[in-house]
Amino acid sequence: MSPFTPDQQQRIVDAIRQAETATSGEIRVHVEPKCSTADPVQRAIEVFARLGMHQTKARNGVLFYLAHADRKFAILGDQGINAKVPADFWESTKDLLRSYFVNGEYAEGLSLGIERAGQQLRQYFPYDGVTDINELADDISFD
Template sequence: MRIFPFKRKEIFSESEKNRLVQAIRVAERLTSGEIRLFVESHCQYVDPMDRAREAFLSLGMEKTKQRNGVLLYVAIKDRQFAILGDQGIHDKVGNDFWVKEANLLLTHFKDAHIIEGIEECIREIGESLRTHFPHEAGDGNELPDDIVFGK
């Protein structure tokens, strides 16, 4: 029998989860854009971007009105991640933005600052979303702000 040191939803402490959800809420406050965080222990795919695409679609993130959803996928134990922006935001920021955000995460993750790295990445994505998709009257929160925990 194999015993894991934590259950799926215990990857982060309650205070860490609260910090990350709060980061998402603050990042989305002045934009119509949507940010989701998908976390799991292991990535079952060779390329974590494949898992991010699967999660993106399973969460219905491609259905936002302006196609401005961003998924931050992290496989903690495998030390892998992917950042996937929908077509609307990708068209505005281009590949260089995503590379910059990936490098930001790498820097934090190498120093074992997982929560801080995710928070900073969410903040910067939120700033970009605010620039390109400012909040307008009638904009509602199209997707939940909670963390999604995978397998």
């Protein structure tokens, strides 16, 4: 069951598409009620692999993972983007999301976090207009 209304889902998908417009980077959002591991980062690693996010050409995929009923989440960047962003980038982005999630504002927090990740992806992996393709689906995946 989704914690989002159809309008909220569309807002998140639109945020992904907007964030990806000027970059070769790829962003996915995965949502499930419960986290099947004690550590949401470990679960995000499993989902990242299952969604094939490690197969992007520049290894610049970013996964936003949310287990809404458990109130757990993680942000996972592949090695290409992790090598470029500032050391505290993911932690400060998690802080931003947390500030919205604490009030149940999941769609708003995700949208802003996606926008923030997109800014970094555009800076380090700009769209070249020739060889870049959308390598991963922009929709939200659910379990």
